[in-house]
Amino acid sequence: MNLDKRLLLYLSDFKTLILSVLGLNGLIGLAIVFQVDKLSSMSADIFLQHKSLFQIRFDLILFLSAVLVRYAGQWGAHALSYTLSAAIKRRVRGQILTQLVRLGPAFTRRQQTGAVKTTLLEGVEKLDGYFGEYLPQMVNAAVIPLLILMFMFPVDWLSAFILLATAPLIPFFMILIGDRADTQTRRQWHVLNRLNSFFIETLQGLTTLKILGRSREHAVKIFQVTEEFRSTTMKVLRIAFLSALTLEWLSTLSTAVIAVEIGLRLLYGKLAFEQTLFILLLAPEFYQPLRQLGPQFHSGIEGVSAAKGIFTLLDEQPQITFGTGIQKTSQPTIRFEHVNFTYPGSQSPALTDISFCIQPTDKIALVGPSGAGKTTLVSLLLRFIEPQQGAIFIDHTPLQELSLQQWQRLLTWAPQIPYLFFGSIMDNIRLADQHAPLERVRVAAQHAMLVDFIATLPHGYDTIIGDRGVRLSGGQAQRLALARAFLKDAPLIILDEPNSALDAETDKAIQTAIGNLMQHKTVVTIAHRLWTVEQYQRVIFLEQGEIVGDASHQELINGNRRYASFVDSAEFMQ
Incomplete structure (x- = not known):
């Protein structure tokens, strides 16, 4: 019945909300029974006793009150269910974001952006159907029919027994249909992941596709994946409509059996009119929660399918350990001792027996051909990855024993192609220190040789730079990244020099900024x-x-021929 154990664990912190929903469902069940009881008694009074509306006015008020309580209870249960669902979604999103930070770039570089986006957005939203619709309806389908049976058995045990015997048929057929629906829903989710990944990659690489003349071909591929998603979605909807039809047919047939059975007994004087009407009105109310469970059953399947992707991400183990140690000196000595690292799936090691020492205020250039291990060595320092053999020591403490947050506060990283977020220049510089006053931001921009450029902008520091800094040139983006580094003012700086050709003026400005930073x-x-x-x-x-x-x-x-040969090669920029 789609009761995923890990999803149900999220309910343990919301016991008050759950008890409130249970209480409201109990109140709804009592209101239904009371409403039907009053309606049947008023009908008997009017048609058999020939009483006027004035004479039954108190029963009428009680009946209307029961109707009001019923629908107010349904509204309250619905609102509480979605409050519970929203709280759980916030928690799951927080867990996913925390996990992505823990896994770091070593994980995200191996993933498709679209797949991660689907998990974080659409996947979490699917939990709304599970916690906000399916589980509340499960409670509704358990509580209300039981309450109705409790009141019906004393009135007519035979009709109550028929209800009890036919009720399990509805969940039984739901389970049978659900197995097939589960398979199609998983396939639909898989295709949606592919579609999102493909579409985002197309948007990001649109310029390249246009230049190479492949945009139309790529558009055809998007159409093919979209068509596959449409076809899969239609199969899921077909199963959903089929299950709804089956449940409606079962509940209608069961109600008809009750109607025929009590009609014959009324005809032969075995059952009073008021009892007959009470049972006839209550039978559809008995099946109603079970019928409503059908459409929500598919919301439950979608929620469980999305949860599998979420839990796969949450269960991923980070490639680094998280220590708690504190580094006491602000400019420590860093030692690599016999460090080895091989990327997953690779046959050859990226680093082999690396040993060297970095003293405070050392200025070290890492040089080598492409694939020599420079980026891997820097990734070890940044703690994106961890040595598989050997160790890195900070003073006398292994790096993995230090608090990751405390270590990252001691360093700053200016990559070859800096990532700039959609927002203003101020927002992007302040990533290094969100609470930095404007004066500090201006000083950082001045050191990065960025002030003159900012002065030419119509909105200055509040100018929006677009997605990934699309409105900035390569040199301007580099200097903005250096302004972040100045604002952070960390004692250890890790740089990846741009290898693309820059004009002389831009190159001079960047080199001057780097000189100031060092x-x-x-x-x-x-x-x-x-x-x-x-x-x-x-x-x-x-x-x-x-x-x-x-x-x-x-x-x-x-003294090193291999180095001299590399410096003279075309790969090294003169």
């Missing part, structure tokens, strides 16, 4: 230019995941 700091840079390497006191040269040189640039040029 003062009195420990700096590790992935270098792609000869000019940059010449400015650093120490160069670590990597090839095929191994350190094959560790000295100054001039010493390596004079």
Whole structure:
């Protein structure tokens, strides 16, 4: 019956809401019985006793009161159910976002953006149908028919027995149909993931597709996936309509059996008119919650299918451990000791037996051909990934024993292609410190050589830069990322130098900003230019995941043929 144990665990923190929903459903059941009882007695009084409306006015008031209580109870139960659902959705979204932060870039780089987006948005929204519709209707279908049977058995045990015997047929057929619906719903969810991923990738790569003349071909593929999703959705709806028809047929047939049975007994004087009307009116009310459970049953299936994707994400284990230690010195010594790392699914190691030391205020350039292990080494420092062998020590403490949040406060990272969020220049700089006053933001922008550009904008620091900073040039985006680094003012700076050609003026502005940023700091840079390497006191040269040189640039040029050959190669920018 789609009662997923892990989903039900979320209910344990909302006992008051659950008890309130149960109480309201009990009140609704009592109001239904009272309403039918008063209606049958008033009908007997009017048609058999020939009483006037004035004579039955008190019963009429009680009847109308019961109707009011019934519908007020239904409204209250509905509102509480959606309050419960909204609270659980907030919790699940928080858990997903926390988990994505814990898993870090090492996980998100392996995932399709569309699939993660589907889980976070559509997947969580599907839980609304499970907690806000399906489970409340399950409670409704359990409480109200039981209350009706309790009052019907003393009136007519035979009719009550027929209700009791036919009621299980409805959930039985729901389960039979549900197995097939579950398979189709899972397929629908899988196709939706593909569609979202495909559509987002198309939007992100639209410029490339247009340039290569492949946009029409890609549009055809989107249409094909969309058509597959439409076909799968129609199959799910077909099953839903079939199940609704089956449940309606069963409940109608069961009500007809009751009507024929009590009609014959009334005809032969075995049952009084008032009792007959009471049973006849109460029988449809008995089946009504069970019939309404049918449409919600499919909401339950969709919720469980979405939950499987959510729990798969929540069960993913991060590739790093989370320590609690505190780093006491602001500029520590960093030591790599025999560090090895191999990416999942790869046959060759990304880093092999890496050992070196970074002293406070050292300026180190990481140099090497593509795939040499520079980015992997930086990812280890950033704690996106963790050594599989060996260790990294911060002073005398293993890095994995330190608090991740405390360690990340000690460093700043300016990547080759900085990620800029949709919002203003102010918002993007303040990512480094959300509570920084305007004056500090201006000083950071000044150090990053960004002030003159901001002054030309109509709204200054409040100018919206678009999705991923689409309204900025490459150099402006780089300087904005450097402004973040200035605002954070961390003692350890990790840079990935742009390897794309920039105009002379932009290049000079960025190099001046980087020079300002490096003062009195420990700096590790992935270098792609000869000019940059010449400015650093120490160069670590990597090839095929191994350190094959560790000295100054001039010493390596004079004493390391492999380094000298690489510097002269086309891969290294002069």
